[in-house]
Amino acid sequence: MTEVTADTAATTGPANRSLFQAGVRTRKRHAAERRFRMMGLAAVIFGILALVGLMASILSNGVSSFTQTYVTMDVFLDPAKLDKKGNRDLKDIEKATTFAYEPLIKAAVQKVMDDRGIVVEGVNAKQAYELISKEAPAELRRYVLANPDQIGNTVSFDLLAAGRIDGYYKGRVTMESAALDRNVSPEQLVLADRLKQAGVLESRFNWGLFTAPDASDTRPEAAGLGVAIMGSAYMMLIVLVLSLPIGVAASIYLEEFAPKNRWTDLIEVNIANLAAVPSIVFGILGLAIFINFAGLPQSAPIVGGLVLTLMTLPTIIIATRAALKAVPPSIKDAALGIGASKMQAIFHHVLPLAAPGILTGTIIGLAQALGETAPLLLIGMVAFVRDYPGAPPEGFFDPASALPVQVYNWTQRGDPAFVERASGAIIVLLIFLVIMNAIAILLRRRFERRW
């Protein structure tokens, strides 16, 4: 190899030319070769580092959202506050608003501190109560409305700790930052530490992130993805039900039946272009046609589903046509040869053989649709929705959110706790995408045939 001899070669010029000595020009050329090669390797490493950096950034910001700080307390459900008439009539109990529940929690916090003998200088009863999330009274009220017979009893609750307290155990809030923060004081953090020692306050896996609905700006600890996951699931269902049959039918027509003429050409160019139209343009289409013209409700999964269907169709059509093309013509010829009609040959033989490829393409299309955000912003999915949509098909018309839109929504909030939630939501989204792509790869490995 020339590299071996390169270091011994010192002389230059045509007089000294030898096959065992590389000339200056050769060495230059080889150096250029190595440089070029290093540049290529550097580019590959950059690409991989970008992937690693992206994942590390999201994971490091988001993993902490999977745990949450809870306070376990016995709360006395005081009949004098909750059911003044004492007849346990649900209509009367409903009249007690969340304000009526606040004193109960306040009393419970005081009792916990008294029982354990926890005293922290500079924390009064009101400040101690602030350790508990503002969501807690609402949680208590929901429980009481579901179990009115528990009024008068003492019930043990796992209540959410306030967002700043939760942030303290995740490193987001420190003693120094608390001194400057209006929402939390260092003394409250000391109290939280004492409660943690006493085993009252602890961090646990955050199931609420997956089940709870969104929450308002002041209570990030209660915000969850429940409505968003349901909205996304509804939309994926609509996309699957609409785009798979339409996409497969269109591909069969274009691949097997369409005559080669201008009209077919127009359709094909159209599909190729639709695949490259920016997604936000589909959002404008949805807003103008489905909401403004057809009068469908804003923020509804049906509109999102229709828009995403139109976006996914080109992907599915392109994948299906490739899968149909990959089936060898001899199979269709054999079917035609023994007297099957063209339709029979396609539906009985070609389509089943192409099915794994079609399914793979469909799952990849769905995964794309699941992560799509921009068009959903325009059709109002970014609205604040706290109520779960109803059961389908009526539920398709109820307001809902979607996973990626919920992420965007949380990044627009002021409290840094929401950024943690947004990263956590991204992890959830990525897990769904990984599962879908893994299924697609498995399908391909398991069923793909090469002829």
Added chain:
Amino acid sequence: MTSSVLVLIVLGLTVAGYFLGRKRALKASEQDGVKLHSLPGYYGQSVALFVAVPALFLLGAWLFLQPVLIENSISGKVPDSAIPEGGARSLVMVDVRRIAEGLTLMIEQGDLSEPDLSDMRADSTNIRSLLANSGVALGSDVSPEVFEAAKDYRSIEQTASAIRNIAVLITALGVGFWAWSRVRPQMRARNVSETFIKAMLMGSSLVAILTTVGIVGSLLFESIQFFKLYPAKDFFLSTTWNPQFRGGSDLGFLPLLWGTFYVSLVALTLAVPIGLMIAIYLAEYAGSALRSFAKPAIEVLAGIPTIVYGLFALITVGPFLRDWIAQPLGLGSSSSSVMTAGLVMGIMLIPFISSLSDDIINAVPQALRDGSYGLGATKSETIKQVILPAALPGIVGAFLLAASRAIGETMIVVMGAGASARLGVNPFEAMTTVTVKIVSQLTGDTEFASPETLVAFALGLTLFVFTLGLNILALYIVRKYREQYE
């Protein structure tokens, strides 16, 4: 009867049609002693198709058109005097719809009966508080005209729904009966149902055309509305973008175009060399071990949703650039900047460029490489002087496709580039793009009569034209190049 029940009934009729058609064919062939032309199932299938498809098609079209038509007829009945000062007819119609829905809800809950409703007058009863009791909140008190319109709306809607149900059922039964009565052993049932299915396949392929027509139609229609309210010259040539809620906005498009162009330029400057080098290295140099690991890893980047990149720009790249580069150099103090959005978008485009270039480099015939090696060229010389020139048209095509992606990308710029429309050259300042402004003008409470909202459609149209132009050019170049070597 709700539409879902109607669909179930039609599906039930379809199943019944299948068995009736099949039975009729078998019976007739037995009686007449004539052999069936097709398999018995095809007779059933042809009847079932005729029962289901026209009826469901009618239902779909009806559901789509009914609200529009009712709204138009009612909207004409609301006198101009009932429309509040400065408000729009469309807003009054929203109230009308809500009141109508609320009344239906009250009747369903048993708080109100039909005869009571027809006697009810808005001047004598407090409709607003009544509806609020049933959980329907209204923004303002109900004027008599609006209430009458709502009552009309409700009654027309009920009649229309009843007519719809009858029409759909008659279609299903009528067309189905006609198809059933045609069933004879000699009938070419397989051909009939196959022709029918073929027509449906063809119809599905038209969805693509309809989508394009919908996009172009809605963009053009609303853009024309916009240009009626706002002069086109100011839109295309003005350099200030300053929308105001109360009218008198400056809606110059140039700062947005500049921002879009600048961000895309940064992105492509990063993505094109790196993407191209990755493709070259993986195609020409890398061993199979590296390739089998690096190729999927880089393709993973392509499958990540753009919202993830947006978040990456917002929480990592933006603060990093601000704290380590922009502030020490005194170039700016904003974490959202052209550089932030451009770099992150560049990372997003790398796999796009590399996979397209990879295909193109692999399509260059091996004979060209062998010829070059035979003349004594090194690998990099072969790549630079033979492969890249041969692949150039394809690479230009890939570049154009990437540019069209960069221009149309939304989430990264919404979260990374900022919102201030500005014509500057400092890449560490926040600027804004066409897509950001489409999002900001169309989210939230929007009213479709003001130029501030309609401008989004004009922006959308320009975006569509730009990206379409780039795509068509790219496809043309790629196609032309492919012909050379095949």
